[in-house]
Amino acid sequence: MKVMIVWESTRGRTKAMAEAISEGVTSAGAEGILIEAKEFSELGDACALVLGSSTRMKRVLPMLKRIMSELPVLNGLPAGAFGSYGWSGEAPDEIAAKLTELGAILVDQKPIKAKDYPSDSILEECRGLGVRLVEKCSK
Ligand SMILES: Cc1cc2nc3c(=O)[nH]c(=O)nc-3n(C[C@H](O)[C@H](O)[C@H](O)COP(=O)(O)O)c2cc1C
Numbered sequence: 715m716k717v718m719i720v721w722e723s724t725r726g727r728t729k730a731m732a733e734a735i736s737e738g739v740t741s742a743g744a745e746g747i748l749i750e751a752k753e754f755s756e757l758g759d760a761c762a763l764v765l766g767s768s769t770r771m772k773r774v775l776p777m778l779k780r781i782m783s784e785l786p787v788l789n790g791l792p793a794g795a796f797g798s799y800g801w802s803g804e805a806p807d808e809i810a811a812k813l814t815e816l817g818a819i820l821v822d823q824k825p826i827k828a829k830d831y832p833s834d835s836i837l838e839e840c841r842g843l844g845v846r847l848v849e850k851c852s853k
Pocket residue numbers: 722723724725726727728729767768769770771772773798799800801802803804829830831
């Protein structure tokens with residue numbers, strides 16, 4: 715089972731969240747595929763997808779935005795959204811809305827957001843998201 719985590723980050727904060735999600739995936743016995751947005755090519759055989767971006771000018775960062783616009787229909791794929799922000803934090807909501815529009819099933823009601831560098835409790839939440847995604851993959 716593979717969970718794909720695609721992230722874009724300018725100062726490493728959203729990247730730290732992505733790594734924590736991957737740790738959760740691994741701890742639950744699946745493979746976490748961490749991909750920086752600029753390296754992404756296709757979803758492949760991933761059983762779940764998580765997308766993360768920090769917020770810039772109220773928007774998702776450009777590479778992840780492009781990926782979002784090129785994703786196929788995600789009928790029923792378990793999914794999640796996350797990202798660091800400074801003051802308003804729109805990007806994770808924009809990601810969650812797009813995933814829903816594509817037919818993915820968000821495993822959490824709300825995306826995970828970290829103000830500035832993710833705290834230990836946010837990183838723990840990220841690990842939990844990884845575990846929940848693997849549980850959904852197994853069903
Ligand atoms: C040019 C610029 C624009 C930004 N615009 C926003 C914004 O509109 N809303 C917000 O919440 N944070 C904004 N931020 C803050 C970043 O989202 C924040 O620093 C975040 O922690 C960066 O995370 P990253 O290291 O994962 O990129 C902006 C930062 C920069 C440098």
